[in-house]
Amino acid sequence: MKYFIVVIFICLGIGVGCMEVQAQPQRTSADGLSSIYEEGIVLWRGFSHKWTYNHRLNRLGSYVVNPQQKTSPYKATLHHASATGIGADVGVYDGHYTFVAANGVRMFSGVEDINFSGKEGDLHNKKVEVEMVLPGSVFKEGNFEVVLNGFDVVSKQKADKLHMFHLSVEDIDFIPYANKVRFTINVGMVVRCQSLECNRFNNKFDYKVQVYYAVLNGTNKMFATTENSFHELYTWNKDKEILISPVQKKIVSNNGKFPDAVIAFKSLTVNLDQPHWFLEWRSVVRPQNAQNPTFAYDETNGSMKYEVDVLFKQWRSDMKKESAFPRHSRYSSKKPGWAGFSGTVVLLQFADAYVMNGREMGIIKWEGSNSMADGDDALFKHDLVFGDDILSMKETELKQKEEEKNKKINEKYSVFVGDLDRMKEQKRVDKKEVKDQKKWERQFDKMDK
Numbered sequence: 001m002k003y004f005i006v007v008i009f010i011c012l013g014i015g016v017g018c019m020e021v022q023a024q025p026q027r028t029s030a031d032g033l034s035s036i037y038e039e040g041i042v043l044w045r046g047f048s049h050k051w052t053y054n055h056r057l058n059r060l061g062s063y064v065v066n067p068q069q070k071t072s073p074y075k076a077t078l079h080h081a082s083a084t085g086i087g088a089d090v091g092v093y094d095g096h097y098t099f100v101a102a103n104g105v106r107m108f109s110g111v112e113d114i115n116f117s118g119k120e121g122d123l124h125n126k127k128v129e130v131e132m133v134l135p136g137s138v139f140k141e142g143n144f145e146v147v148l149n150g151f152d153v154v155s156k157q158k159a160d161k162l163h164m165f166h167l168s169v170e171d172i173d174f175i176p177y178a179n180k181v182r183f184t185i186n187v188g189m190v191v192r193c194q195s196l197e198c199n200r201f202n203n204k205f206d207y208k209v210q211v212y213y214a215v216l217n218g219t220n221k222m223f224a225t226t227e228n229s230f231h232e233l234y235t236w237n238k239d240k241e242i243l244i245s246p247v248q249k250k251i252v253s254n255n256g257k258f259p260d261a262v263i264a265f266k267s268l269t270v271n272l273d274q275p276h277w278f279l280e281w282r283s284v285v286r287p288q289n290a291q292n293p294t295f296a297y298d299e300t301n302g303s304m305k306y307e308v309d310v311l312f313k314q315w316r317s318d319m320k321k322e323s324a325f326p327r328h329s330r331y332s333s334k335k336p337g338w339a340g341f342s343g344t345v346v347l348l349q350f351a352d353a354y355v356m357n358g359r360e361m362g363i364i365k366w367e368g369s370n371s372m373a374d375g376d377d378a379l380f381k382h383d384l385v386f387g388d389d390i391l392s393m394k395e396t397e398l399k400q401k402e403e404e405k406n407k408k409i410n411e412k413y414s415v416f417v418g419d420l421d422r423m424k425e426q427k428r429v430d431k432k433e434v435k436d437q438k439k440w441e442r443q444f445d446k447m448d449k
Contacts, residue, residue: 037101037354041066041109042076042384043214043264044150045096045357046284048309049082051089053319053329054277057191058159059083059373062095063150063212066109073387074101078360081152083378085159087328088368094361096284098262099386102353104222106138108215109149114187117206120160121275125188132215133180142219146172146183147264147346149212153189154373156206160191161275168267168344169213185211186267192275208374214264222351224255227266227344230308235338241317246286246307251347253302258349261297262357263287263306266344270312273337280313285345287357302349310341328368358384 047062061081067074078095110132118124146169153165166188173182191205216223228251236242251263263285270283286307287296296305315334323329360382371377 037352038103039105039107040070040074040099040101040386041107041214041216042078043098043100043147043262043348044212045098045264045286046268046282046309047080047093047095047150048280048282048284048311049080049091049093050280050313051084051091051278052325053087053089053323053332054279054315055084055087055089056159056193056277057153057155057162058085059152059154059378060281061150061152061154061210062093063111063152063210064097064109065111065212066149066214073385074099075386076384078382078384079150079152080360080362080364080380080382081154081378082364082366083154083159083371083373084366084368086368087331088325089328089366090324091364091366092361093364093380094359095382096286096359097357097384098264098287099356099358099384100260100262100348100350100353101386102218102222102260102350104139104351105216105218105353106134106136108132108134110213110215112185112211112213114185114209114211115207116187116189116209117156117204120192120203120205121163121190123164123188123190125166125186128185128187129182130185130213131175131178131180131182133178134215134217138174138179138217139219139222140174140176142217143223143225144172144174144181145216145225145346145348146181147214147216147266147348148268149214149264151212152210154208154210154378156208156374158193158205159373160193160205161277162270162272163190163192163275164269164271165189166267166269167209167211168269169211170266172215174217181215181217183213183215185213187211188269190275216348218350224253224258224349226251226253226255226302226347226349228347229342229344231340231342232308232310233338233340235336236314237336238315238334241315242313244311246284246309249306249308249345251304251306251345253347253349255302255349257299257302258351259299260350260353260355261299261302261304262348262350262355263304263345264348266346268343269341270310271340271342272312273339274335276312276314276335276337277333278312278314279316279319280311282309282311283341283343284309302347304347306345308341308343308345310343312339312341325368360384
């Protein structure tokens with residue numbers, strides 16, 4: 001039974017939502033409705049997070065939660081999670097997603113909890129076999145695909161520094177008699193503390209990793225997939241702040257022409273030369289060129305141009321003095337090193353679909369002091385509601401709204417950090433006045449004697 005899915009955008013919480021809208025032809029059905037689709041889902045395309053100085057990894061996550069019961073309007077939630085160790089800080093983040101509505105394709109989502117504990121510095125790897133029952137009818141002779149829909153890494157006890165992190169979904173297989181799919185989630189971690197604030201008598205770590213995934217199934221004529229891999233390696237020193245630009249990539253379909261397509265992650269890996277504090281993390285695949293935001297998919301040959309935007313940044317200039325909390329950041333440290341990112345991107349092609357790329361931005365203020373990372377203070381939610389307003393808007397109007405929302409979040413972040421600076425300056429003035437007052441009192445006491 002068909003339901004109607006068209007798109008509006010709502011942003012809740014302290015973040016402000018932004019849209020990266022692709023040029024798409026408006027479809028009109030026989031009864032005059034703007035769009036009619038059988039299925040819909042929101043797919044994750046990565047995230048970025050930036051503190052004002054570097055920290056251990058207490059919590060870091062970005063993921064999409066799709067509804068189990070699909071109604072119109074379609075409602076999903078984009079989540080971002082982040083927390084430091086001892087030091088308080090302010091951070092800015094964004095999450096990237098794609099909404100796709102399609103005919104002739106079934107779409108499902110889920111999450112798997114994986115616990116990691118053991119000795120710091122050792123490689124810990126877990127492979128979890130997931131069996132997911134697919135409700136209703138499926139295209140048993142068609143294509144099945146599973147993609148990452150985000151992750152959440154949270155410390156249960158203490159924060160450590162990251163050395164390696166790997167995440168992938170692999171080997172999807174359909175079991176006809178049970179009407180379910182079977183696939184493997186592969187997670188690997190290496191963490192270590194090695195800091196003055198670390199407990200020298202505790203070399204154990206304890207983390208929980210939540211892996212979110214999406215499963216798609218369609219006939220050969222309505223749905224096809226093609227994979228592409230990327231590898232990026234770079235170094236940095238302690239003298240010059242590193243700047244890394246997105247890398248242009250292209251994926252060409254093995255399945256010929258389809259009018260619509262999106263991209264998503266199947267795997268993501270970051271390797272560091274040693275355990276590092278982190279200041280900034282980016283892991284994004286973007287099917288648009290930032291300087292030329294036009295639709296990057298060429299349906300005539302089934303190729304997609306996209307950007308890989310990956311970065312692990314260990315330090316920035318003046319982070320000790322110009323952070324949100326200089327009293328804490330004075331202990332931050334610069335270290336040279338290298339980082340290697342690799343991953344697998346999959347091109348998902350559709351015979352009849354509506355595609356919209358979006359981004360949510362937000363701000364976090366974390367109190368530090370080794371606060372529990374699994375609390376609500378470390379988690380931010382952005383509601384995504386897809387109704388019928390956006391298709392009536394012109395692309396220029398949508399672009400203008402995106403720029404306005406970008407401006408608001410950047411202004412809010414600047415005000416937030418500025419307020420902290422003014423508070424610190426006022427404390428400095430108050431401290432000086434108290435010091436001068438005590439000095440005057442001591443001099444007065446001497447004169448009185």
